[in-house]
Amino acid sequence: MRRVSGWSWIGLLVLVALPGLLPSYWLFLATGMLIASLLTWSLGLLGGLAGLVSLCQLSLAGVGGWVVAYFNANELPVPFVLQVLVGALAALGIGVLIGLPSLRVRGVHLAVVSLGFAAVADLAFTLLNFPGGVIGKPVVRPGLLASDAAYYWFCLGALLVCLGLGLWLSHSRLGSAWRAVKHSERAAAAMGINVSGAKLWAFAVSAGMAGLAGGLLGLLSASNFAPTGSLVLFASAVMVGAHYPAGALLAGGMSWLIPEALSRLGLSQNLGNLFFAFGVLMALKAGGGIFEVAARNRARPAVVRPLATSPSGSARPSQPGPKPVLEVQGLSVRYGTVQALTQVSLTLYEGQVLGLIGPNGAGKSSLVDAVSGFVPYQGQVRLLGRPLEGLASSQRARAGLRRSFQQDRTIPELSARAYLELAAGRTLTPPELAEALAFAGLEDPEAPLYALDVGARRRLEVAGILAARPKAVLLDEPAAGLSAAESHALAERIAQIPALYGAAVLLIEHDMEVVRRACGEVVVLDFGEVLEAGPTAEVLASPKVVAAYLGEEVAA
């Protein structure tokens, strides 16, 4: 985890000292700001890290508030701290239930589902009333927390614990998995990440923190938890980039200070909502919230060394052994009326780098998608003799079948180290990390991926796959976006993968020079069927292949 900066310590000291500096009304406002910051932080973890939308965060806070109000109104002999924790747990449970639709729907659909919950919760809070709300029974705080200053520090402690927990999680494997899910669920699954589990954890953590904030609020009216409040909260979280602690504090501060300023000026509260709506538009235009963009702008381009080609002849495709690693038999893939693959069979042997070539639309990516479990198919796929049918894509990845994607699917917010360790599924030893960084041409393991050029990111993707020590690797145009010299150097590295990493490779590639350097054998697909297969030089010279695919370029 990164060190806490000097400014953070100064900010913390100021926060701790505030009760000695502020009159009681302002201390009340400051306590509200801390609670609002906690609520915004809970939303920041969900949206900023995992890319999930919740438009019912205030309703979840309402669950926590309702539980505390219930204990209080019925004068149950439960300590206040425990009341607040039970409220947080209740919200956590409901958060997981709200998270369940996220396993099927994303983006705007998920937003609608969560907004639906907010509407239902609003109705329930209004019908049920907050316990004790009608008679205006205030939440009784224990003696230790009775003073405003003590309660302020208590709320500050709760916020700091949640900030610490969130930061720890965001630097953990779970946090990296959240970022992977945010960026591409397919790529996350291809890394072996349990996407559903990662999403539900994000909802649970976020909802628990929201429920905690609600329990601390101590307000006993349904109007405090209305759906519009959730919308404004969401807008403020996006505007600042609330997965940064400073962002959460800024949003929390604004959510109390702006209404206060507007009411003192005699202006409509709707102006505050307009301000946040405008802020969201700005954030969308800038590609992130205030603190997100600032962090990105601070990053310096990482030093990337180009891959060197090995001395001529030292990197040759290795000879395949007798043992099949990946067997594809009678594979057919259909998208609606489009027959992408028809009865394709091929075998990848240990020690082999097998090329898969063919014209655009021949079915190469469909084969990789089917074998790695991303599209339904007919036929059979076996990894080291074990049928993979019935296994989800993440399970196939964990079984030792790893793949890359045609487009760059690395995770921009992660450091090179965090990305490699997420891809490997474990902490790498220093020599393993150095080896993977060298493959990508990187020196600094902490370089954020958004500071890398596309070539380095593509190599890092391959390095991450290899760090997982898979049995079979499916590479879908890994040289796309690389210069000719870099592509050829990468081809030589790919040729060495079986010997250095013990994995057999299926390589999809359009650049025939890359294919020649990396692959001992190739399979040619055309219109979803195998047109030719055999040693690279022979196949590339075959008149059938030249006519169907390569044309003059190779024949020359």
Ligand SMILES: Nc1ncnc2c1ncn2[C@@H]1O[C@H](COP(=O)(O)OP(=O)(O)OP(=O)(O)O)[C@@H](O)[C@H]1O
């Ligand atoms: N999701 C999809 N829905 C419908 N048709 C699809 C889908 N994906 C691919 N296809 C079609 O399936 C066929 C095979 O496509 P695929 O992408 O597998 O070919 P490819 O050989 O990988 O092409 P390229 O070299 O351009 O990547 C094409 O006709 C394509 O239009």
